[in-house]
Amino acid sequence: MSLTSQLPWFTRRDWLGLSALGIGASMSGCLEKLAAESSQTGRSRPQRACIVLWMGGGPSQTDTFDMKPGHTNGGPFQQIETSAAGVRVCEHLPKLAKWGHRLAVVRSMTTKEGDHARGTQVMHTGYAPQGPVQFPPLGSLVAKELAEPEADLPSCVSVAPGRNVERSLVGGFLGANYAPLAIGSGEQTATDPVRALQIADLRPEDAAARRLDPRLQLLSQLDGEFQSGVGGTDSPHPSGNLVRAHRSAYEKAIRLMRTQAATAFDLERESPLLRDAYGRNVFGQGCLLARRLIERGVPFVEVNLSRVGEEANSWDTHQQNFDRVKRLCEILDPGWATLMRDLQERGLLDSTTIVWMGEFGRTPKINNGAGRDHFPAAWTTVLAGGGIRGGQTIGRTTDDGMRVADRPVTCPDLFATICRAVGIDPRKQNVSNVGRPIRIADPDAKPIEEALA
Numbered sequence: 167m168s169l170t171s172q173l174p175w176f177t178r179r180d181w182l183g184l185s186a187l188g189i190g191a192s193m194s195g196c197l198e199k200l201a202a203e204s205s206q207t208g209r210s211r212p213q214r215a216c217i218v219l220w221m222g223g224g225p226s227q228t229d230t231f232d233m234k235p236g237h238t239n240g241g242p243f244q245q246i247e248t249s250a251a252g253v254r255v256c257e258h259l260p261k262l263a264k265w266g267h268r269l270a271v272v273r274s275m276t277t278k279e280g281d282h283a284r285g286t287q288v289m290h291t292g293y294a295p296q297g298p299v300q301f302p303p304l305g306s307l308v309a310k311e312l313a314e315p316e317a318d319l320p321s322c323v324s325v326a327p328g329r330n331v332e333r334s335l336v337g338g339f340l341g342a343n344y345a346p347l348a349i350g351s352g353e354q355t356a357t358d359p360v361r362a363l364q365i366a367d368l369r370p371e372d373a374a375a376r377r378l379d380p381r382l383q384l385l386s387q388l389d390g391e392f393q394s395g396v397g398g399t400d401s402p403h404p405s406g407n408l409v410r411a412h413r414s415a416y417e418k419a420i421r422l423m424r425t426q427a428a429t430a431f432d433l434e435r436e437s438p439l440l441r442d443a444y445g446r447n448v449f450g451q452g453c454l455l456a457r458r459l460i461e462r463g464v465p466f467v468e469v470n471l472s473r474v475g476e477e478a479n480s481w482d483t484h485q486q487n488f489d490r491v492k493r494l495c496e497i498l499d500p501g502w503a504t505l506m507r508d509l510q511e512r513g514l515l516d517s518t519t520i521v522w523m524g525e526f527g528r529t530p531k532i533n534n535g536a537g538r539d540h541f542p543a544a545w546t547t548v549l550a551g552g553g554i555r556g557g558q559t560i561g562r563t564t565d566d567g568m569r570v571a572d573r574p575v576t577c578p579d580l581f582a583t584i585c586r587a588v589g590i591d592p593r594k595q596n597v598s599n600v601g602r603p604i605r606i607a608d609p610d611a612k613p614i615e616e617a618l619a
Contacts, residue, residue: 223482227546250557258495261503274561285525292581302338312465318427530567553587578611
């Protein structure tokens, strides 16, 4: 059994908890290195980075970015002009409308997965599930290509992931070294969003800190025995992969604890006015955290808005669609717009690609519960920031919104476009867990050339 089938998302506690398995790399010779208090938070940033704003549950394109005024499917919301001629959005996104010149609105997405879990996996990995192949998510792929190997901070972070994200996505065949670090409960109604986004035990108390080194020394002894049994860390034995992955996990976890890199997660270092602008909720503060991480060299951050199954905060709007979409837009709008402004003011927007998407869209036709149902046939994603030619809409749906009328875009096409925007060759291959080379994006993928700057 592969490592990634056993170990999904890695928190700091998870990394240290691996000692219970009795496996990991020998800590001899590396404890001194790990104990160094030097931080790399001031190192040069990767040339490109990516932030995904994940809308779990499937956001309604008809009520956000592909509105149908005058049609019975259109609903009660009005569309408003943006800073780009011809790009119109929902009236409940007024702050984001000021950034229309940086948005490429893809209105012709079309996929085949109308199930939450499968749709989540497809839109995160670019591939439909295929037997034993463990496809890595976009964040892991970006991290592998752009991360600095000796960085103190994790290379891939997911903020407030919903259960489908947590359940479906791991580091895939890239291994635990690129598995996303999950932060936050995802409770959008949390009374203290800062606490919700804290990493437990990141700074151990004095008593716990004093116990850490003896425990690591004991782990070193156990590791030595285990390594001898499988032929060392360079052994082709499958357990050798576990040893290497666990060594990397421990090194990263301890380095994060013992350097100043951990201050990246301290949102209270930001001004109250800026935190207010982002929104005092998990998504808004998660967007602020994303900026802090990108600023410090983390190449990939995903910020989640809503958890499927939590009706009041989910884009899965089978009932009361309009009330719920309005409420969600009131969270999305300041968070996303302030993120754009904050990145631009810090000189980071042109090197940071932003992707807004969910696992599918919603039916243009309104059901009897004033809701919209699952709809993968014709929906919308939005690209912005670095590597993207903004101020445009791409593709078109029919007047009733039921079909793609022009320029269909598939999930692999979108993946290839994101890769190009962040400076990664989507044709590059990685060796999978079944020994077969697999491209980052499906071989049939065609980047959306008109979206690329």
